[in-house]
Amino acid sequence: MSIRIQPVHHKSLAERAAGKLAASILDGSLAAGSQLPPERELMSQLMISRSTLRESLKTLEDNQLIESRRGIGWFVRKLDDASLAKGKEMVQDADASSRSATREPNTAPLRVPIAPEKPIHIPNLKTDRLGTFEFISWWDREKVQKAKVLVIGAGALGNEVIKNLALMGIGNLFIVDFDKVEAANLSRSVLFREADNNRSKAEVAAARAKSVNPDVHVQYMNGDVTTQLGLGIIRRMDVVIGCLDNREARLAVNRFCYWVNKTWVDGAIQELLGLVRTFKPGEGACYECTLTEQALRDLSMRYSCPLLARQNILLGKVPTTPTIASIIGAMQSQEALKVINDMPIQPGKVTHFNGMVNEMHTTAYVPREDCQSHWTYGEITELPARAEHTTLADLLRIARADLGPDAMIELDQELITSLECSNCNTKEEILRPLSEVTFEDGHCPTCGILRESNLTHIITGDENFLHRTLASVGVPSLHILRAHNGLEYRFYELTGDLQDALHFRHFERMKINLIDGKTSGRVRLKEPVKLEGLHVHPASGRVKFSS
Numbered sequence: 001m002s003i004r005i006q007p008v009h010h011k012s013l014a015e016r017a018a019g020k021l022a023a024s025i026l027d028g029s030l031a032a033g034s035q036l037p038p039e040r041e042l043m044s045q046l047m048i049s050r051s052t053l054r055e056s057l058k059t060l061e062d063n064q065l066i067e068s069r070r071g072i073g074w075f076v077r078k079l080d081d082a083s084l085a086k087g088k089e090m091v092q093d094a095d096a097s098s099r100s101a102t103r104e105p106n107t108a109p110l111r112v113p114i115a116p117e118k119p120i121h122i123p124n125l126k127t128d129r130l131g132t133f134e135f136i137s138w139w140d141r142e143k144v145q146k147a148k149v150l151v152i153g154a155g156a157l158g159n160e161v162i163k164n165l166a167l168m169g170i171g172n173l174f175i176v177d178f179d180k181v182e183a184a185n186l187s188r189s190v191l192f193r194e195a196d197n198n199r200s201k202a203e204v205a206a207a208r209a210k211s212v213n214p215d216v217h218v219q220y221m222n223g224d225v226t227t228q229l230g231l232g233i234i235r236r237m238d239v240v241i242g243c244l245d246n247r248e249a250r251l252a253v254n255r256f257c258y259w260v261n262k263t264w265v266d267g268a269i270q271e272l273l274g275l276v277r278t279f280k281p282g283e284g285a286c287y288e289c290t291l292t293e294q295a296l297r298d299l300s301m302r303y304s305c306p307l308l309a310r311q312n313i314l315l316g317k318v319p320t321t322p323t324i325a326s327i328i329g330a331m332q333s334q335e336a337l338k339v340i341n342d343m344p345i346q347p348g349k350v351t352h353f354n355g356m357v358n359e360m361h362t363t364a365y366v367p368r369e370d371c372q373s374h375w376t377y378g379e380i381t382e383l384p385a386r387a388e389h390t391t392l393a394d395l396l397r398i399a400r401a402d403l404g405p406d407a408m409i410e411l412d413q414e415l416i417t418s419l420e421c422s423n424c425n426t427k428e429e430i431l432r433p434l435s436e437v438t439f440e441d442g443h444c445p446t447c448g449i450l451r452e453s454n455l456t457h458i459i460t461g462d463e464n465f466l467h468r469t470l471a472s473v474g475v476p477s478l479h480i481l482r483a484h485n486g487l488e489y490r491f492y493e494l495t496g497d498l499q500d501a502l503h504f505r506h507f508e509r510m511k512i513n514l515i516d517g518k519t520s521g522r523v524r525l526k527e528p529v530k531l532e533g534l535h536v537h538p539a540s541g542r543v544k545f546s547s
């Protein structure tokens, strides 16, 4: 038998309340099978806040004294020996602490304010679009208005997420999609109109987000997240939301987020089924951890013919409904809102929703020790360099100054150096990033058969193309590049691109017109996007950014 030697400390309000409720259960005033009074009543009887009450109820539930019946409320369970003993222990602990508390001056608060740090502010609901949110105890208006969110994918899920984020006044939205609007999207995408046919999804979604809420700043990129989005953009976000429909893109986003230590919220839908999961580097499983051996094998198989792999991704289409997109998109938006407000989240867990039987359940994934994604960049050096102007030789010179003569650069994307035809024994020099070479390009112009592609992603200094710019070998603006000497890594950001690559000023003119009252706030997509008040000048020295 062990003896507790620690003195009895002040119990939390929640523990004391749990003790009082346990006492009522043990003395029969709350009988087995009976329902507990409503939360509001318990809060006033016990003089505690809702969150404290919930904590107490959770303790009672953990000790098998009560159980929750979904949608109805809390019920007293039939006690067994174990739960009876637990209940007695809870009552004793609470008694002991209230005795010790009475010996002290009466300094303990009777009632804990729900969110003491939140100043009281009475919004004007006639003029303040976001006023109602002020009544949410944990809503931090400043954090929400300053937040930067990257939404990857503007399909059915992306439309719902972007709509929600704009409605909630999330300050800055960056939207990425490589696809174009087509008729079939109109049944699932609240932000698209018939007249948008063949326009960039990212652009249309950004414009409509701006028209849903002109206070929101938007930026879009019509491109492929796996190759065209600079890591420096992800690095400056508060949270990333994946509205993707394929494993390849999810895997890429997962790795990028891990590299720059960013939380991301994944959503997936199919027919009436969907799931939401949040991944946070270093806390629980990541997306790659969730993939089975078979799935990882399938992915590497596809990479064995790189040109075909890309082709296949573009063909994948999943049947979805606007209703499941609303449900899952709403949950993703809420998770992102929680991240922005520093509310607790459950990284590494998945919530499945089955719309056929309306069941929802949450389970934790098991993190994999050997997961390839678990790698976070160290200190990032911000160079005044730009992808368009910096050559491989320039970057290699910088890396060698830091890491010595053996430094080499590791590109994220494979570079096709040449294509070789085994039939007619011809070799064509290419030197283009894999993403820019199509499956058709891969075929021999003479014999028509698929040629062998020679790839590289390591720049050692022996190459005959060191004069090429980073952009020309597929490095996106504001990217972060890796260099190493076999022992040590260094990370270099092309911070000279910052002002062009990350501005959140698309469709900004619209807001100005709205203030003048001159236009109806209609977004004219065909007009070129003007970046008001943005002066781009060549960066000099080390570039600092604020965040």
Ligand SMILES: [Zn+2]
Pocket: 285, 286, 287, 288, 289, 290, 367, 368, 371, 372, 373, 374
């Ligand atoms: Zn992992």
Ligand SMILES: [Zn+2]
Pocket: 421, 422, 423, 424, 425, 426, 444, 445, 446, 447, 448, 449
């Ligand atoms: Zn040939």
